[in-house]
Amino acid sequence: MKKKYVYLICLLLIIGSVKAQFSAYNLMEYQYGKLPDNNEDSFSSIYDRFMLNYSLQKFKAGITLENFYSPIEDRNYTRLSQFKLQYKTKSFDIKAGHFYETIGRGLLLRSFEIPGAILEDLSYRSRHYFHKDIRGVSAKYRYKSFSLKVLYGNPLNYLFPPTFDDDLRRPDEVAAITTEYGFLNQTLGVSVMQLKNDSPETMYYNSLNLSGLLFSSVSYYAELAHNINKGNFLNLNDDGAYGFYLSLSSSFGNLGMSLELKEYNNFLIGSGINEPPALVKEHAYRLLNRSTHVLQPTNEKGYQLELFYSLSESSILTFNITRAENNFEQKYVFEEYFLEYSTGLADKHDLKLFIDYAKDPFKQEEKRITTGMNSQWMLTKTSGINLDYEYQNFKRFGSNVTNQLLSVGMTIKSKFSCNLILERSNDPFLLNDNESNRTWLGTNFNYKINSKHQIQLFAGNRRGGPACNSGICYEVLDFKGVELRISSRF
Amino acid sequence: MRIRKVFFITFLLLIAHGLYAQQISNFSYKDLNNSYQSFEELKGEKLTLIDFWASWCKPCKKAIKELNKISVDYQEKGVKVIGINCDGPRSVAKVKPLTKVLKIKYPILLDLDSELMKELNLSAFPSLIIVNDTGKILWIHEGFQSGDEVVIKNKIDKLLSL
Numbered sequence: 001m002k003k004k005y006v007y008l009i010c011l012l013l014i015i016g017s018v019k020a021q022f023s024a025y026n027l028m029e030y031q032y033g034k035l036p037d038n039n040e041d042s043f044s045s046i047y048d049r050f051m052l053n054y055s056l057q058k059f060k061a062g063i064t065l066e067n068f069y070s071p072i073e074d075r076n077y078t079r080l081s082q083f084k085l086q087y088k089t090k091s092f093d094i095k096a097g098h099f100y101e102t103i104g105r106g107l108l109l110r111s112f113e114i115p116g117a118i119l120e121d122l123s124y125r126s127r128h129y130f131h132k133d134i135r136g137v138s139a140k141y142r143y144k145s146f147s148l149k150v151l152y153g154n155p156l157n158y159l160f161p162p163t164f165d166d167d168l169r170r171p172d173e174v175a176a177i178t179t180e181y182g183f184l185n186q187t188l189g190v191s192v193m194q195l196k197n198d199s200p201e202t203m204y205y206n207s208l209n210l211s212g213l214l215f216s217s218v219s220y221y222a223e224l225a226h227n228i229n230k231g232n233f234l235n236l237n238d239d240g241a242y243g244f245y246l247s248l249s250s251s252f253g254n255l256g257m258s259l260e261l262k263e264y265n266n267f268l269i270g271s272g273i274n275e276p277p278a279l280v281k282e283h284a285y286r287l288l289n290r291s292t293h294v295l296q297p298t299n300e301k302g303y304q305l306e307l308f309y310s311l312s313e314s315s316i317l318t319f320n321i322t323r324a325e326n327n328f329e330q331k332y333v334f335e336e337y338f339l340e341y342s343t344g345l346a347d348k349h350d351l352k353l354f355i356d357y358a359k360d361p362f363k364q365e366e367k368r369i370t371t372g373m374n375s376q377w378m379l380t381k382t383s384g385i386n387l388d389y390e391y392q393n394f395k396r397f398g399s400n401v402t403n404q405l406l407s408v409g410m411t412i413k414s415k416f417s418c419n420l421i422l423e424r425s426n427d428p429f430l431l432n433d434n435e436s437n438r439t440w441l442g443t444n445f446n447y448k449i450n451s452k453h454q455i456q457l458f459a460g461n462r463r464g465g466p467a468c469n470s471g472i473c474y475e476v477l478d479f480k481g482v483e484l485r486i487s488s489r490f
Numbered sequence: 491m492r493i494r495k496v497f498f499i500t501f502l503l504l505i506a507h508g509l510y511a512q513q514i515s516n517f518s519y520k521d522l523n524n525s526y527q528s529f530e531e532l533k534g535e536k537l538t539l540i541d542f543w544a545s546w547c548k549p550c551k552k553a554i555k556e557l558n559k560i561s562v563d564y565q566e567k568g569v570k571v572i573g574i575n576c577d578g579p580r581s582v583a584k585v586k587p588l589t590k591v592l593k594i595k596y597p598i599l600l601d602l603d604s605e606l607m608k609e610l611n612l613s614a615f616p617s618l619i620i621v622n623d624t625g626k627i628l629w630i631h632e633g634f635q636s637g638d639e640v641v642i643k644n645k646i647d648k649l650l651s652l
Contacts, residue, residue, distance in 0.1 A: 021513055023512045023610075023611065025611035025613075051611055053609075053611070055513070055515075088515060090518075100603050102578075102579065102602055102603050104579075105579040105582075106578075110579065111603075112604075113608055115604075115607070115613040116613040116614065142526075145526075182524065182525075185523070185524060211524060212524050213523060213524065219522070219524075221583065247583035248583075249586050250587065251586070251587045251590035251591065254591065256586075256588055256590050256591040258583045258584045258586075258587050260583050275579070276579075277579050277580050277583075282546045282580065282581060283546075284546060284547070284548045306587075308587060308588055308591040310591045316591065316592075342551075350552070350636070352548075374548075376636060378636055378637075380637075381637055381640060382636070382637030382640060383637065384635075411636075411637075412637070413637040413641055414631075414632075414634060414635040417635070448632075448633075451629060451630050451631060452630075454632070470544070470576075470578060470604075471577070471578040471580030471581060487613065489611065489630065
């Protein structure tokens with residue numbers, strides 16, 4: 001018996017030392033604090049996400065363990081939130097467990113993970129990783145320019161934290177088949193998807209996409225997706241359920257251009273398993289990132305045009321126009337015009353200047369003007385000072401609303417950085433009865449111990465609101481307190 | 491009891507070995523001209539730098555400027571650079587014109603689902619990994635600030651001298 005174990009161990013060691021690998025990643029975030037407008041006292045909470053992956057040649061396996069603990073019992077959990085098995089060769093890719101998959105440009109189905117984002121909802125106050133995966137199986141086959149993909153599973157509705165049952169968190173059941181064929185620099189794709197959930201009717205969707213190159217310099221992508229239960233494929237009337245997306249992009253010397261068009265009607269699928277392209281610029285500037293327009297797939301059409309012009313090796317001019325039109329008995333038109341000048345100074349400093357004009361009838365924001373600068377001044381070859389300032393003003397119900405942000409910080413390579421962030425607003429939506437304006441003051445420290453371990457510390461007041469990251473928009477809660485994040489790779 | 495101990499030690503040894511030997515799989519994604527390209531086709535003779543970036547990420551553009559220089563300066567030394575764009579459906583239409591305007595000299599592949607980034611548990615944009623000719627990961631660098639180009643070049647020189 002003992003000999004058997006010894007043989008097994010030897011075998012494992014040999015296999016292990018030749019090909020097998022483990023890798024692990026851990027993200028831990030400790031908070032002590034509260035929501036500034038909440039009656040609760042400050043309290044401690046800890047969130048942890050541990051991922052362990054194993055790979056042996058073409059085979060991979062992995063698990064994700066999530067924990068959240070706070071003094072409030074019903075917010076706490078320990079969950080094996082993901083497991084995955086994968087077998088991948090040059091032609092085949094077979095996955096079982098939890099996986100991510102997008103059909104076309106996401107008109108029918110999109111899953112995603114926002115790196116490093118921890119989600120907390122005001123209703124449930126339990127914290128969990130921000131991702132939308134699918135639990136099930138998928139198989140892909142590719143031979144030269146032909147590919148075929150089949151999948152079956154239950155996408156996650158991330159609005160519910162892991163303290164809820166899977167029946168609520170994964171209410172939709174999808175089965176899809178999608179195929180692509182490339183010819184003469186073009187690719188034709190066809191997809192069919194079935195959706196089952198609590199509704200009595202099983203829904204069927206299809207999509208057709210064509211992409212490639214025109215005249216060797218213009219790239220295009222066009223997709224038309226449709227709910228088969230709501231009429232024929234070309235029913236683009238108000239009673240139809242469809243999504244149409246088109247993009248054209250090209251460049252001429254120093255000028256680059258992308259133009260995108262959208263029209264979505266009754267096209268929110270299931271609990272929100274799809275994520276059609278929003279065609280709204282995702283800004284890196286904090287005030288603008290927060291002032292985003294959130295796509296309404298039940299009824300929205302519009303376009304986005306972006307132009308880039310390179311003035312020199314280190315100077316770029318970016319211009320963006322966005323228009324989104326929603327018709328919910330009343331017509332709402334969101335419009336945004338953005339101009340940015342980005343340049344390098346003396347081959348070491350960086351300066352960005354921007355101005356943005358928008359009107360957002362959903363938020364009752366008229367004549368919204370946002371402007372500011374973002375700069376980095378290098379003191380030595382590896383250390384510098386950052387100075388950012390953003391100013392926003394708009395009219396709501398006839399009164400002037402102003403938001404301001406000032407950030408001052410220093411960096412030493414990406415080894416160390418610290419920032420002081422001051423925000424101020426007189427937005428009546430954010431103020432209590434006795435306040436005429438509100439100030440948020442917070443400080444961030446970031447220290448990379450080595451390429452495997454990193455520490456981030458926040459202390460102070462942090463302003464919440466909508467945030468867009470990696471193409472996905474979500475709500476961030478205000479926070480007052482101390483937050484320590486440690487990420488480790490093993 | 492003894493057998494359990496042996497098992498435990500073996501398990502630790504396996505993990506300890508595996509942790510420092512992460513290997514990149516032979517990924518294959520579409521390039522900006524709609525054709526599939528694989529790691530095997532694009533990799534450098536000695537080292538390959540793989541940069542994960544997105545069009546909306548400010549430090550990514552800073553890193554690209556430096557990687558452009560590295561891709562030219564180290565080409566003769568058997569080093570190649572591959573850019574993996576992770577823009578996703580929302581902004582992928584902007585990638586090709588931006589690539590042209592930024593005059594990126596190395597190949598760019600489109601990973602719409604950030605599949606490779608997730609596989610490597612990378613959590614920041616930009617992220618740079620350096621792999622050898624067999625795909626073994628030698629170094630991971632997350633984020634980019636001015637001054638990091640010196641760190642990256644020193645690392646490449648050190649790895650080439652081994």
